[in-house]
Amino acid sequence: MNLEDQIDKNNLPRHIAIIMDGNGRWAKEQGRIRVFGHEKGTVSVKETVTTCAELGITNLTLFAFSTENWNRPKLEVKALMKILVSSLKKETETFIRNNIKLNVIGRMDDLPTKAKNELQEVIDKTKHNERLTLTLALSYGAREEIRSAVKEIAFKVKNNIISEEMIDDSVINNHLYTHDLPDVDLLIRTSGECRISNFLLWQIAYAELYFTHILWPDFRKNHLFEAILNYQKRERRFGKTSEQLCNPRHDAV
Ligand code: IPE
Ligand code: IPE
Ligand code: MG
Numbered sequence: 001m002n003l004e005d006q007i008d009k010n011n012l013p014r015h016i017a018i019i020m021d022g023n024g025r026w027a028k029e030q031g032r033i034r035v036f037g038h039e040k041g042t043v044s045v046k047e048t049v050t051t052c053a054e055l056g057i058t059n060l061t062l063f064a065f066s067t068e069n070w071n072r073p074k075l076e077v078k079a080l081m082k083i084l085v086s087s088l089k090k091e092t093e094t095f096i097r098n099n100i101k102l103n104v105i106g107r108m109d110d111l112p113t114k115a116k117n118e119l120q121e122v123i124d125k126t127k128h129n130e131r132l133t134l135t136l137a138l139s140y141g142a143r144e145e146i147r148s149a150v151k152e153i154a155f156k157v158k159n160n161i162i163s164e165e166m167i168d169d170s171v172i173n174n175h176l177y178t179h180d181l182p183d184v185d186l187l188i189r190t191s192g193e194c195r196i197s198n199f200l201l202w203q204i205a206y207a208e209l210y211f212t213h214i215l216w217p218d219f220r221k222n223h224l225f226e227a228i229l230n231y232q233k234r235e236r237r238f239g240k241t242s243e244q245l246c247n248p249r250h251d252a253v
Pocket of ligand 2: 019020021022063064065066069193195197
């Protein structure tokens with residue numbers, strides 16, 4: 001049986017997030033400049049997005065550019081922004097055809113005007129689509145996201161819009177960029193690095209983490225299927241015992 005057929009369609013992660021890493025190393029292996037790796041990475045993005053839509057995944061979030069990535073060489077940053085704009089232009093039709101809604105998290109205001117405008121255009125064109133919400137994390141940092149949520153909540157408390165006692169997980173959630181998205185079920189990072197790099201710190205509290213050595217430009221649908229199959233083999237206990245999960249009557253004893 002091929003990998004796709006082994007996937008249990010009734011136990012799909014509701015939200016997959018991916019740290020797409022390894023473009024630079026992939027290019028280096030080919031004796032090419034880093035930007036070549038970023039260009040090739042767009043092929044993996046397209047295949048991953050369309051495969052998720054076909055499979056029935058409803059939320060996919062891709063880490064495309066971090067707040068820390070602004071510290072990269074100017075030319076690389078410029079090239080990345082250019083690739084973003086050209087890919088959006090090229091793939092708008094793919095989003096529409098596959099009923100995919102585009103969403104952005106991060107400091108969109110930091111982006112060059114061209115990128116901002118292009119993103120806004122695609123967001124508007126796809127806002128009624130509902131098969132898959134594709135969220136691009138751009139100029140995104142989880143600490144920045146949490147910091148700005150804390151500031152907004154503090155402002156509301158100070159101005160008596162909400163009381164301190166009202167602050168619970170859902171209030172915090174509602175002030176994050178991801179307020180419309182469910183928590184992450186499966187977090188994938190490519191390239192062999194086993195770290196989070198300031199991505200979705202609040203939202204991955206109970207995510208299953210999956211690290212693969214595949215470099216992002218080599219990531220294909222079978223790698224995604226492997227990650228999902230691995231996820232489906234895990235027991236998500238959320239603090240409970242294995243016995244409680246298998247037999248709810250254990251709650252009583
Ligand atoms: C991921 O690949 C893309 C971005 C961070 C924008 P990298 O560019 O980080 O590639 P490596 O990690 O240097 O190989
Ligand atoms: C994380 O990758 C950011 C993105 C994938 C966009 P990095 O390559 O920037 O992460 P570090 O610096 O190796 O942790
Ligand atoms: Mg990297």
